[in-house]
Every structure is written in structure tokens, then in C-alpha cells.
Amino acid sequence: MLQELFGMTWWVRSVVPTMATNETSDRSQSTGERASSRSDGSDVSDAGVAHPLRSASVLVAGATGGLGAAIATEAARRGAELTLVGRDAARLEALDVEGHRVVADLRTPPACEHALDAAIDHVGRLDVVVNAVGVVAFGPIADLSVDVMEELFLTNTFVPILLARAALTRLSAGGAIVNLSGVIAEQNLPGMAAYGASKAAVRSFDEALAREARRAKLRVLDARPPHTETGLADRPLEGAAPRMPDGLAPAVVATVVCDALEAGTPDLASDAFPPGR
Numbered sequence: 352m353l354q355e356l357f358g359m360t361w362w363v364r365s366v367v368p369t370m371a372t373n374e375t376s377d378r379s380q381s382t383g384e385r386a387s388s389r390s391d392g393s394d395v396s397d398a399g400v401a402h403p404l405r406s407a408s409v410l411v412a413g414a415t416g417g418l419g420a421a422i423a424t425e426a427a428r429r430g431a432e433l434t435l436v437g438r439d440a441a442r443l444e445a446l447d448v449e450g451h452r453v454v455a456d457l458r459t460p461p462a463c464e465h466a467l468d469a470a471i472d473h474v475g476r477l478d479v480v481v482n483a484v485g486v487v488a489f490g491p492i493a494d495l496s497v498d499v500m501e502e503l504f505l506t507n508t509f510v511p512i513l514l515a516r517a518a519l520t521r522l523s524a525g526g527a528i529v530n531l532s533g534v535i536a537e538q539n540l541p542g543m544a545a546y547g548a549s550k551a552a553v554r555s556f557d558e559a560l561a562r563e564a565r566r567a568k569l570r571v572l573d574a575r576p577p578h579t580e581t582g583l584a585d586r587p588l589e590g591a592a593p594r595m596p597d598g599l600a601p602a603v604v605a606t607v608v609c610d611a612l613e614a615g616t617p618d619l620a621s622d623a624f625p626p627g628r
Contacts, residue, residue: 417581419483421601489590
């Protein structure tokens with residue numbers, strides 16, 4: 352899979368051919384040419400490094416997951432106009448959050464571009480991209496299959512990179528990219544080495560991307576919440592989860608992330624989240 356990832360054919364292959372036929376052919380507008388006024392009359396650029404969510408156009412990738420759904424719910428409560436992206440059409444439709452639905456597998460550049468363009472078509476602009484896509488695997492590295500290791504990095508590392516790459520030219524000035532690398536990115540653990548490495552790579556990417564994105568007046572927020580009760584640990588690609596203490600409620604994490612977006616917080620380390628549930 353990774354060999355294919357670096358082949359030229361991968362860059363032109365689309366995983367959503369039926370969806371792509373209706374895409375707008377001209378995507379060459381600069382961020383300055385996109386509509387910048389919100390429906391409440393405020394200007395996106397006035398927000399500076401902060402990102403008030405009322406009337407903001409927010410895309411949540413991985414919206415059917417535990418954290419994605421919680422962040423979408425909290426952003427909607429604050430008045431955001433949502434685009435919800437997920438791979439499973441039935442789960443996406445069942446999500447109890449108002450927003451434009453986009454079914455897409457974000458593991459290729461065309462799919463990322465399609466999802467972002469759908470958000471712009473829906474609202475007229477894009478202010479915030481939240482990536483909550485993720486998979487997990489457990490066990491000693493010697494016991495993990497190569498296929499699982501590839502899937503960990505393709506989903507946990509390459510999706511955030513590809514989505515951010517496409518978002519840089521589509522976000523409104525003053526916009527934000529949010530990636531959830533998690534506490535494992537601060538200190539990896541035995542039995543989770545490959546998973547932790549895939550998330551630490553995102554944290555490293557975000558650190559550099561934040562400096563690059565300043566040129567476009569964009570902010571990158573890396574969030575590293577402690578263990579959260581999303582149910583992901585119960586659905587590993589391989590292995591079984593070790594015994595863990597009770598984690599945070601997804602709604603708690605979502606509140607902290609949305610507060611950070613609105614306040615202009617530059618980074619969310621694990622100690623920025625409240626202890627306990």
C-alpha cells in the first residue's frame with residue numbers, strides 16, 4: 352500500500368469517481384477571492400488568531416467517531432455551520448447533528464479535495480477543518496502485521512497531512528486546522544509503539560505546519576487529549592487493548608477543543624484537559 356502511495360498513479364486516482372463528476376471544475380480561487388463575510392455580518396479576518404464558531408463554516412472529518420461526533424455536536428451548539436465527513440453513509444446519516452453530509456474515504460488527495468470543496472459549496476467558504484479520523488492497533492511490534500502498520504500510518508498520519516495540504520489553499524484567511532494527535536504523541540507506550548509513532552508524526556507535522564501556515568494567515572492547533580472514552584480501543588485493527596483507567600468523556604474533550612479554537616490557543620497539550628471525567 353505504501354509503495355503505491357508514493358507512485359505517480361496514486362496522485363491521480365480517485366476513490367470517489369461517482370461523487371467527483373458533479374464537482375465544480377474551477378477550484379483556482381485564492382483564499383482572498385472566496386466569500387469572507389459570515390451570515391451574521393462579521394468578517395472572518397476580524398477574528399485574528401481566534402476563531403469564534405458562531406456562523407463559522409466548520410468541516411469535521413471522522414464525524415461518526417466518538418470524538419468527531421462530540422466536536423461536531425459542540426460546534427453546532429455554538430452556532431457553526433457544519434460539513435460532516437465520514438466513510439460510512441448509514442452511520443453518517445444516523446448522526447444526530449445538523450449539517451451537510453459528505454461520504455468520502457479521505458485516504459487519497461482527490462477525496463480530501465472533494466470533501467473540502469463540498470464544504471465551500473455548501474456554505475460559500477471554509478473557516479475551520481477538524482480532523483478526527485483515526486484507527487488503533489495493540490500488541491508488541493513483532494506481532495503486528497505489515498498491513499496493519501501501513502493502515503495505521505495511512506489513516507492516522509497521511510490523512511491529516513493530505514487534508515491539511517488541500518486545506519491550505521481553501522481555508523479563508525484567519526482559518527484554522529485542528530488535528531487530534533493525542534497524549535500518546537507526548538509519550539509512547541509499549542504495546543502501542545506503531546500507533547503512538549503514527550500519532551507522534553502528526554504532532555511533529557503540526558509543529559512545522561503551524562509555522563508554514565502563518566504565511567497564509569492560518570492557524571494549526573494540535574490537540575493531545577488524554578485517554579478518552581470514544582470506543583476506539585474496542586475496535587482495534589489488531590490486538591487487544593490493555594487495561595486502562597477510565598478516560599475523559601468525549602464531550603469534555605470537545606468543549607476544550609472548541610474553547611481553544613474560540614480563544615486562539617496555539618497548542619493543546621494533555622495537561623490542558625481537566626483530570627477525570
